[in-house]
Amino acid sequence: MKVGIISFAHGHAYSYANALTELDGVEILGIADENEERGRKAAAEFNTEYYADYEDLLNQPIEAVVITSENSKHYEHVVAAAKKGKHILCEKPLAHTAEAAQAIIDICKEHNVILQTAFPVRFSTPVVEAKRIIDSGDLGNIVAIKATNRGTNPGGWFVDREKSGGGAVIDHTVHVVDIIRWYTGAEVKEVYAEIGNLISDYDIDDCGQLTMEFDNNMFATLDCSWSRNDAYPTWGDVMLEIVGTRGTLSVDAFGQKTNLYNRDGAHWDFWGDDMDRGLVEDFISSVREGKNPSITGEDGLKALSVAIAAYESSKKQVPVQVN
Amino acid sequence: MLNALIIGAGTMGGTHAEAYAKMENVKLAGIVDINLAKAQGLADRLNTKAFQTYEEAVELDEIDVVSICVPTPFHKQYVMKVADDKKHVICEKPLAISLSDAREMINYCNDKGVKLFVGHVVRFFPEYVKAKKLVDEGKVGKPAVVRTTRGGGFPIASNDWYSDFASSGGLVLDMIIHDFDYLRWCFGEVKRVYAKSTRTRVFEKFEYALVTLRFESGVIAHVEGTWAHQGFSTKFEIAGKEGIIEYDSSKVTPVVASRKETASSEGVAVPESPMKDNPYFAELEHFIHCIQTDAEPVVTAEDAYKAMEISLAALESIETGKVVVLEDTQEKVGVQ
Known part of the structure; x- marks a missing residue:
């Protein structure tokens, strides 16, 4: 299967490209980048x-394309790819606005191409194992979740609101x-969210603490701040504390x-295990088998x-209602 | 030499009594508990007298200071009685169930000319003291996002009083008030409070609450309180512009005894983080020092009131689903 990649603006392009080169029968036919x-x-690195x-x-005769451009360019790139009938793996967030995201979904439906949102965390082995435990019912009813997805401020276009749609909150x-x-x-x-620009000197949100109410009487909080500094031993985290009526579960994806x-x-x-590889593998197999994607545009x-x-x-x- | 009396022979009463028994400038004059056998057990262990009522105790002995370690709903009546007798008061947290009671208790002690201290002991835990010192020294730069965790299993106490929300206020008023007080100590006044709890959702001996605080300084704090986990632990993390402080009590266990499994019992590991003096000792020693020297305590009754304000705002937010904005009551109190 021949695959293209549009833009290396997002750092995930490298790990997706790496994953593609490791998959049997998959070839990166080319890389487009305005830079x-x-x-x-x-x-040169991926020999294409x-x-x-x-x-x-x-x-070119490619079946699928990975879009890892700036958030604000997803729409343009998805529209172009869908019109050419290419299946699409699009980096998250799907777009920089809800309207653009909806348009992305619509155009892919219209042209009958697969649109998968790149949420690699679903392919983290510890995260998958936690889902198995939740599904087993051992924890009883899930009543609350406390999560963090902190990171290091990526800088570059991520801190340019025009291109990203926002800072830490939209990113994480x-x-x-x-x-x-x-x-x-x-x-x-x-x-409900408390958001601030408290850490970096860039004029963009880098601190966020969200509280969410769900339609099943459960609540959750999320710290999505770019609060890890260069001295911290890692770039960031994805952690969930899941509280059920019969037990609790801690998940640390990294x-x-x-x-x-x-x-x-x-x-x-x-x-x-490499979650990005899991994501790319899943996308390629959906394209191969003509299945619905496991993670949709919706x-x-x-x-x-x-x-x-x-x-x-x-x-x-x-607090604000979510449509 | 100060004579100290304890009211309430539960967990906290025992902790206060042990601390006084160790102090050279304090005499543990007695233990009061309505359950005399309970008072007697503790009194025997610490070589002091047991009383069934406070009145009997004050009649028999010359008391200087009284530690009130009874369930929260009984704080007020004892604080008033002790103040009437012109003894200094050390009251366990939370000071009261309602702000009006707390204000009345503070004013009453002022009027009677006795000191009122409230046991916000987290300000005496060395790991918390150290973190504040690091923040004050600018080691993490300007503080930005702060996270705290406190809790474990559902507390076991006399008459299961923690299960009665009207008595204890649940973990938001009883337990994470520690974190609210600590955070206010470190980062100043709180502007807004938003909170969620399982309390109105799960009707079991179980509570889990997540509270977000926004400070006047801009700091965002997230406070986790749990009576839904196994094993007590506390955690905090302070992320600033230039650094991060982390602490997790479950990972700070310099002594771990691990027992072999036997036919009669399962194997178990008992972790400890021992210190020469525990934080309760440090707190009470400080309060005694303040009585003797008339010094301003590290934590005042007014601080205790402010911490209650945050807890009650969180409870209101849980109840209404709305954000609660704290008003600047400092000024109002000043002009009344």
Whole structure:
């Protein structure tokens, strides 16, 4: 199967590309990037063709495309790919606005192509194991969840609101909201958020604390801050504390690590299974078998809607209903 | 030498009594408990007298200070009685169930010219003291996002009083008030409170609450309180502009005894983090020092009132689903 990649703006492009090269029968036919230096470098690294214009890449005999551009460009790239009948794995958040995300979903339906939102955390082995435990019923009813998805401020276009749609809140809300929806089947009804620009000197939100009320009488909180500094031993985390009526469950998606201390400081060296590979493998198999994607565009939109409601809540200082 | 009396021979009464018994400048004058056998057990162990009522105890002995370690709903009546007798008061937290009671108790003690101290002991836990010191020294830069955790299993106590929300206020008033007080100590006044709890959702001996505080300084704090887990632990994390402080009591266990499984019992590990003096001793020693020297305590009755304000705002938020904005009561109190 021949696959293209549009843009290496998002760092996940590297791990998705790595995963693609490891899969049997999959070839990266080309990489399009408006940033020539970045695109040529990536093309050389993955031993493939560089395209300055993504339309040229889309005119090649590729079946699928991975879109890892800036959030605000997802829409343009998805529309172009869908029109050419290419199946799409789109980086999260699905778009920088809910309207763009809805348009992305619609155009993919219209052109009958698979649209998968890239939520790799669903493929973290500890996260999957936790789902098995929840599904077994051992915890009783899930009544509350406390989560963190902290990270290091990525800088670059992530802190340019025009391109990203927002800072830490739009970047780090969607993964955990998706996992909670996946775990419980519940939808977020209402969001309250305290958001701040307290850490970096960039003019963008880097601290966020969300509280969510779900349609099944469950609640959850999420710390989505870019609060890890360079001295912290790792880039960030995905952690969930799940409270059921019969027990509790702690999940640390990046807890499988070995600690390294040397002249560069302290580092937590992760050795768990590669979730990005799991995501890419799943997408490729959906394309191959013509299945519905395991994570849909609607899943991407639902998670994005929570982040957008969080911004509104923070602005109005009241809880906000999620549509 | 100060003579100290304890009212209430439960867990906290025992803790206060043990601390006084160790102090060189304090004489443990007696233990009062309506359940005389309970008072007697503790009194025998610490070589002091047991009384069934407070009145009997004050009649027999010259008392200087009284530790009130009874369930929260009984705090007020004892604080008033002790103040009437012109003894200094050390009351366990939370000071009261309602702000009006708390205000009345504070004013009453002022009027009677006795000191009122409230046992917000977290300000005496070395790990918390150290963290505040690091923050004050600027080691993490300007504080931004703070997270705390406190709890374990559902507390076991006399008459199962923690199960009665009207008496205990649940974990939001009884337990994470510690974190509210600590956070206020470190980061100043709270502006807004938003909270959720399982209390009105799960009708079992079980509670789990998550509270978000926004401070005047901009700091965002998340407070987790649980009576839904196994084994007590506390955690905190302070992320600032330039650094991060982390602490997790479940990972700070310099002594761990691990027993082999036997036919009669399961194997078990007992972790400990021992100190020469426990934080309760440090707290009470400080309060005694404040009585003797008339010094301002590290935690005042007014601080206790402010911590209650945060707890009650959280309970209101849980009840209404709305954000609760704290008003600047400091000024109102000043102008009345």
